[in-house]
Amino acid sequence: MIPANFTYHKASSLKDAIALAESLGEEAKYMSGGHSLLPMMKLRFATPEHIIDISKIQGLSFIKEEGDLLKIGAMTTQTEMEYSDLLRSKYPIFGDAIKLTADPSVRNVGTLGGNIAHGDAANDQPALMLAMRATVIAEGVDGQKSIPIDEFFHGFYMTALEPTDILVEIHIPKASKHSGGAYHKVERKVGDYATAGVAVYVELDDDGVCREIGIALTNVSAVPMRVDRAEELLRGKKITDDLIGQAGVFASEDCEPTSDLRGSEAYKRSLVDTITKRMLNKALERARQ
């Protein structure tokens, strides 16, 4: 399968890329890893007339803590994240997700920025970003802007990014002494997109009371979703088994799955209930360590 004709452009800097996107107009698309975009082009689901390769732009691949933030560059590959000592030791939720994302060769190429910018509720990183309350930093014609993750996902393959905007960085509140996260997805076979997935991030105070909580879901709604009702239930409380049980029920009631080849609506709701409870327990265990 060969993609429809298009013209390739290599961008050497952000400025160069944005200027190209502006002059080429709506029919141009950025490409990072190309591991979401190129398969769609080969199937002719996407037929952009111009591809602007942003993967050669220097300085967009890093993982570091700075001030109160964890910062990850958009061009960081999922493999680089998988082998990052910082993420392994302080943010194991990434390891949970990346091990279950595609396969090692795909992860060698697919980037964090592309995974989020694609705007696909089947991708795994969006739920992590929602749970950890990330901020998306983008650069466009009018300079840099910060977009809170709750305002980022607009619809199926639609995000807050303008066609000329480039996602450059992700900012996440730095892990605190008593914070912890966990992610799991059920998949039909290794490398598959999620039948259902749940990300949980919890922060406790010194007395073990839940100060902040994030619960978000993969592939059980048209747009990556946060489970507000379950978060409100737990915030400000000591989290008990009863509350965890209730949170699982809320998540399973509030998600919006459709029946498809991966399973029936009822099965997916049941998965969301079970995984939410398990991930709450796992995140709490990590937060208490």
Next chain:
Amino acid sequence: MKHEITLTINGQSVTAEVDSRLLLVHFIRENLDLTGTHIGCDTSNCGACTILLNGKSVKSCTYLAVRADGAEITTIEGIAAEGTNHPIQQGFHDQHGLHCGFCTPGMIMRSIDLLNNNPNPTEEEIRWGISGNLCRCTGYNNIVKSIRQAAEEMQKEKETTV
């Protein structure tokens, strides 16, 4: 539109004119006549087309040739000198890691990256490590054994050269 690209393939520099939409796997097989790299699914699922791009395993059916400009590429033809076997090839030979052989070049290229990252993998790590490469013949057990043997051989080689 045509683009001039220059890249290193199995240690040799190559310059060529390619279309924007030419896939790397077609460039390797059709332009360079290196047909050891196979096309199985053509949808990034089977790994038959796996090559090394700057040392990392990549599915060449899901990569534009033009983007490989300046890269260093290794295919199955380039991993051992004429008449010799790479330890991973030797492992597949000794442990019967193949039947029809269709998946084998991709499996071996993937295994090179796997052992670079993790020179002493457990069985489980090997199984996760080759999870993007499908084999319809062997049932994988002998492939895992082949990679285990290679890991041990390569560890030994390293120790003797130190």
